[in-house]
Amino acid sequence: MTPTxxxxxxxxxxxxxxxxxxxxxxxPDVHALLPVDLTLAQGDYLAVAGPSGSGKSTLLNLLGLLDxxxxxxxxxxxxxxxxxxEGERTALRGHRIGFVFQAFHLIAYRTALENVALGxxxxxxxxxxxxxxxxxxxxxxxxxxxxxxxxxxxxGGERQRVAIARALVNCPDLxxxxxxxxNLDSATAASVMDLVEELHATGITLxxxxxxxxxxARANRRVSILDGRLAEHRPLTVPETA
Amino acid sequence: MSLPLGRFRRRQPVVAPSRLSGRxxxxxxxxxxLQRPGRSLLTMxxxxxxxxxxxxxxxxTSTATGxxxxxxxxxxxxxxxxxxxxxxxxxxxxxxxxxxxxDTDSLLARLNGVVAGGVWWNVQLPDATISASPxxxxxxxxxxxxxxxxxxxxxxxxxxLQSGVLFNSFHNSRGEHVCLLGAxxxxxxxxxxxxxxxxxxxxGTAYTVLGIISNTQSLPQTLLGVIIxxxxxxxxxxxxxxxxxxxxxxxxxxxAQLIARQAALDLRPDQPQxxxxxxxxxxxxxxxxxxxxxxxLFLLLxxxxxxxxxxxxxxxxxxxxxxxxxxxGLRRALGARPRHITLQFLTESTALGLLGGLIGTSLGxxxxxxxxxxxxxxxxxxxxxxxxxxLIGALxxxxxxxxxxxxxxxxxxxxxxxx
Numbered sequence: 001m002t003p004t005x006x007x008x009x010x011x012x013x014x015x016x017x018x019x020x021x022x023x024x025x026x027x028p029d030v031h032a033l034l035p036v037d038l039t040l041a042q043g044d045y046l047a048v049a050g051p052s053g054s055g056k057s058t059l060l061n062l063l064g065l066l067d068x069x070x071x072x073x074x075x076x077x078x079x080x081x082x083x084x085x086e087g088e089r090t091a092l093r094g095h096r097i098g099f100v101f102q103a104f105h106l107i108a109y110r111t112a113l114e115n116v117a118l119g120x121x122x123x124x125x126x127x128x129x130x131x132x133x134x135x136x137x138x139x140x141x142x143x144x145x146x147x148x149x150x151x152x153x154x155x156g157g158e159r160q161r162v163a164i165a166r167a168l169v170n171c172p173d174l175x176x177x178x179x180x181x182x183n184l185d186s187a188t189a190a191s192v193m194d195l196v197e198e199l200h201a202t203g204i205t206l207x208x209x210x211x212x213x214x215x216x217a218r219a220n221r222r223v224s225i226l227d228g229r230l231a232e233h234r235p236l237t238v239p240e241t242a
Numbered sequence: 243m244s245l246p247l248g249r250f251r252r253r254q255p256v257v258a259p260s261r262l263s264g265r266x267x268x269x270x271x272x273x274x275x276l277q278r279p280g281r282s283l284l285t286m287x288x289x290x291x292x293x294x295x296x297x298x299x300x301x302x303t304s305t306a307t308g309x310x311x312x313x314x315x316x317x318x319x320x321x322x323x324x325x326x327x328x329x330x331x332x333x334x335x336x337x338x339x340x341x342x343x344x345d346t347d348s349l350l351a352r353l354n355g356v357v358a359g360g361v362w363w364n365v366q367l368p369d370a371t372i373s374a375s376p377x378x379x380x381x382x383x384x385x386x387x388x389x390x391x392x393x394x395x396x397x398x399x400x401x402x403l404q405s406g407v408l409f410n411s412f413h414n415s416r417g418e419h420v421c422l423l424g425a426x427x428x429x430x431x432x433x434x435x436x437x438x439x440x441x442x443x444x445x446g447t448a449y450t451v452l453g454i455i456s457n458t459q460s461l462p463q464t465l466l467g468v469i470i471x472x473x474x475x476x477x478x479x480x481x482x483x484x485x486x487x488x489x490x491x492x493x494x495x496x497x498a499q500l501i502a503r504q505a506a507l508d509l510r511p512d513q514p515q516x517x518x519x520x521x522x523x524x525x526x527x528x529x530x531x532x533x534x535x536x537x538x539l540f541l542l543l544x545x546x547x548x549x550x551x552x553x554x555x556x557x558x559x560x561x562x563x564x565x566x567x568x569x570x571g572l573r574r575a576l577g578a579r580p581r582h583i584t585l586q587f588l589t590e591s592t593a594l595g596l597l598g599g600l601i602g603t604s605l606g607x608x609x610x611x612x613x614x615x616x617x618x619x620x621x622x623x624x625x626x627x628x629x630x631x632x633l634i635g636a637l638x639x640x641x642x643x644x645x646x647x648x649x650x651x652x653x654x655x656x657x658x659x660x661x
Contacts (some may be wrong), residue, residue, distance in 0.1 A: 020626045057660075066575065071596060079256050087579055088256060094577015095257040104570045109277035121270070122260040122577035166576075 012078040014173050014205045015040035015063065022058050022071030032058040034228045035072060040174075040207070045200045047219030048209045055228040056209050057178070064176050065093040077173050094123045094228030102179035104159045107149040110164045112138060113147040117188060119166040130169075137165035141195055157188035161195065168199065175199075177208045181215055193218055258305025260577045262585070271589035274562070275597075282594060285558040288551025289598030289635045295547050296634065297606025299540035300627045305614050308622040317443065319522050320357075321398075321460060322491040322502045324509065328516030329486035340481035341516040343508060344473070346489060347394030347411065349509055355497030355659035360394025362461065363487040365475050367445065372468060374431040376443050386427050388444060390475030390482070396422075398492040399458045406436040406453025413452075414471040417478075421449035424465030425456045442468055447478070460490060489517075498522050550636055551598065555642035559591045563650040570650055580651035587650045591643025592636050599635020603628065 017040065033055045047189040047213050050056045060092060061067035062074065065081060076096060081089060098119070106115050116134035138144055141161040151159055160180060167175050177196065179188035190242050193215060200206050210216050217226075222233045264271075275282050329339040332533045342361045343349060350359030365388040372386045391399070401408065402423075409420050421442055423433060428433075431450060433440045441448040449470055458464060487507070491499045502521030506514040563570070570583055607623060616623035 021350055063654055066659075084256065087259060090574070090577055090579050091257050091260045093575065094260055099575050101572075102567070105659065107569055107572070110273060114273075118573070119576055121266060122262060122573070122579075122582065123258070125261055125263060127266075235436075239537065 003131070013039045013041050013075070014044070014077055015072075015207075016075040016078075017020045017062075017163040017169075018073045018075075020069045020074055022062060022063060022067070023149070027067050027087070031228050033062070033069075034114075034230075037232045038223070038230065040168075040205060040234075042173075042205055043200075043203050044221060045197075045206045045219045046208070046221045046223065048207060048223050048225060049211065049213060049216035050225035054225045056225055058228075059213035059225065059230075060176055060178050060207075060209050063174070064099060065089045065096055073160075081129055091123070095170060096173045098170060098175040100163050100175065102165045102166050102175040102182035104151070104183070106159055106162055106166075108151055109149045111150055112143060112154065115151065115162055116166045116169050119169040123170060133169050134165070137169040140168065140199075141165045155188075156184050157192055160184060160192050164195065164199070166194075172204075174205050174207065177206065179210055180208060181210070181212065189215070259533075260579050260582065263638075267312055267582075267585055267589055268593075269270050271586055271593055271617070272592045274586070275593050276531045281558065282597075284596030285554055285594055286551075288547060288554040288593050289638055290602040292544055292547030292549075292551045292638070293599045293631050293635045294604030294605040294609070295540070295544035295602075297603050297628055297631050298482070298609040299544055301606060301610030301621070301623045302613060303540075304624055305610060305619055306624040309617075309619045316397045320493050320498055322359075322490035322498050322505060322519055322521055324439035324491065324505050324517050324519045325407050326486040326488065326516065327518045328513070332589060332616075340449065340487055341513075342487055342489060346509060347392050348493055350394060350489065350641050353501060353504055353508055355494050355501050357492045357494060358394050358397035359481070359491035360392030360396065361472055361487050361489050362389060362391035362395040362396060362399075362464075363472075363475075363482040364388070364485045365390050365470075365479055365482065367479060367482045371443075371445055373443050374433055374440065376446060376448070385466065386430060387463065388619075389461075389467045389469045390472045391469050392462070392472040395472070396469070397459045398490045399464065400492065401455040401459075401609065402457040404454040404456035409452050409471050414473045417474045418471065419447065419474060422451050422469040423451055423454050424458075424467055424469075425454055426466050427468060428454045430466075446469075456660075460492075460553075468516040475520045497530065529593070548634070551595075551635075551639045552642040555594055555598075556645060559587060559643050560649070562590070563587060563646045563653075567653055567658045570653045571655040574653075574655035575659060583653070584647045584651040586645045588640060591647070592639040595639020595642065596632055596636035596645060598639070599632035602635060603631040606631070641646070 009037055017036050017038040018033040019037060020033070021031070021035040024030040024032060036059070048056055048059060058067070062069050065076070068082070076092065079092070081092065084092065107118070110118070113131065113134050116137050117130045120130040124133075129227055135144070135147060141164050143158060143165065144159050146154065146158065151162065154162065160183075164180075180196065181192055184192060196206065196208065197218065208215065208219060216222055223230050225231075226235065321649065326339075326341050328341040347360045350356050367388060370388060372388065393409065393414055396408055401463060404425055408422065409418070415421050418431065423431065424441065428434070433442075433454070436451050436454060440451045442451055443449075449468065455465065489505070491501055491505065499521050502519040505519040506517040510516055573583060574580075611621050613619070
């Protein structure tokens with residue numbers, strides 16, 4: 001075992017939250033997220049549902065290493081991220097986490113291929129490798145024919161596919177989708193979710209944050225969040241996740 | 243098997259740190275600059291004007307002063323005089339001294355860069371009578387001077403002959419009684435043609451007139467006089483008394499300074515201190531004097547343009563940072579460290595400055611060349627000012643980008659991505 005590579009055993013959960021909470025100092029103190037315990041194994045597909053202001057975004061920011069919890073322990077693939085420096089957290093984010101945003105966040109003046117390759121820019125020194133990986137990721141999301149299109153010429157669904165390809169290009173441990181269908185009509189949303197589920201079928205660990213119960217219902221694990229309090233639903237139809 | 247990796251992970255990097263190579267940095271920055279070419283061009287305008295003005299002012303000044311130095315006095319630039327200071331010191335004693343060797347002409351002619359050179363002096367004769375007939379004492383002729391000149395000095399004067407010929411080294415070496423007349427002197431003496439071999443009488447001694455000189459480039463005072471060969475003058479009247487002899491040297495263009503340094507030693511290697519060569523004013527020092535006067539104000543204007551350019555770049559970069567907040571947030575989410583963001587925006591502003599500097603330098607050089615062509619001048623561009631000019635633009639861009647770039651690095655990905 002080399003020291004920098006963690007064992008990819010199923011025994012190490014991708015995400016392990018132990019009493020993780022986030023509050024913003026007051027007065028009065030705002031408890032955005034009350035202590036949460038959550039464990040995600042490799043290949044899990046979790047939906048986080050809840051109305052706006054419920055603490056969904058706070059949870060996403062904590063999971064995406066964009067914010068630090070006030071208390072509790074967060075292990076990402078077994079690594080305690082609280083002990084890391086900001087630079088190490090940034091590197092870990094780049095290597096291990098893929099983001100899909102509601103607003104896509106594609107750079108308008110770069111081609112689809114360049115946008116996807118950007119996902120590897122800060123972690124991979126090899127240009128050719130970056131471009132090959134980007135092409136492969138775009139093919140995976142069904143956009144192999146639009147490599148050199150600018151985002152402005154793509155439809156909403158295609159843009160979100162590019163964003164998904166960017167999230168995948170680094171082969172992350174965890175893909176975080178923040179309202180991935182929020183800007184899409186329902187037909188397009190369904191096809192994007194089909195893609196997300198196809199990817200999940202290949203073994204990717206997914207967290208989808210949504211306020212749409214239809215989207216949330218498609219996941220094999222569901223938690224809902226209300227006023228910072230997390231509750232897991234035991235799905236009746238999919239008993240094997242228990 | 244589940245090891246508590248959190249315990250001993252502390253000193254080991256979990257993953258390789260984020261990276262960004264210079265090439266990737268430049269590529270990302272250029273894409274940023276080129277995304278809005280129109281705006282980038284407008285942003286560069288201040289730098290273009292500033293650097294362009296800088297290059298044009300320096301180029302035009304050096305071209306113009308070069309031209310001044312060149313046309314200032316072509317004649318003076320090619321004339322060296324050698325004074326007989328040994329004779330000047332002896333002048334009080336009354337007995338004339340003459341420190342030039344007899345073969346001065348050939349000694350000077352062998353110097354590389356000399357076109358012609360020789361000795362001349364004003365022959366002072368008490369109660370001299372100069373006339374066209376042996377016994378006439380016309381008042382009009384009393385203003386006519388008597389000059390002695392070697393054939394070399396004669397050539398160095400660059401005379402224009404109206405008629406006849408110049409005397410040569412043959413006449414000089416034999417001490418022949420021949421002379422040349424300046425056109426005004428000839429008129430005063432009533433001599434209009436030389437084909438009847440007229441003579442001029444100096445205190446009764448006849449000198450055959452060989453030619454009449456209508457004009458000279460140097461020593462115009464000889465036009466109102468009679469010029470006899472220097473050897474003849476020495477034989478007849480002895481060395482010059484009141485006005486010491488002088489050597490007049492006509493050099494090739496650019497050789498005057500060199501000849502001035504060599505002349506005394508060449509003529510009198512035994513006692514060079516007896517002679518003193520006077521070079522023409524050095525064109526370089528003249529040029530520098532003009533330079534300082536002219537360009538100061540324009541350089542100040544160029545500096546003001548550069549400051550305006552810097553403000554322009556700073557402003558645009560700041561606006562770009564605001565506009566691209568979500569891009570910055572995205573890059574941070576994708577693993578970019580704050581320093582990568584800083585470097586990217588710094589490189590963008592530096593590239594803007596450098597491009598502006600390059601365009602400005604081109605425009606400046608074009609201006610100088612066009613002006614020089616229009617005036618038929620020689621364009622003079624100093625590489626020391628032209629080559630670093632684009633770098634001035636780059637420096638302006640770098641400085642202007644500092645604040646926006648540091649501000650960009652402080653943007654929290656959290657806030658940026660929520661937009």
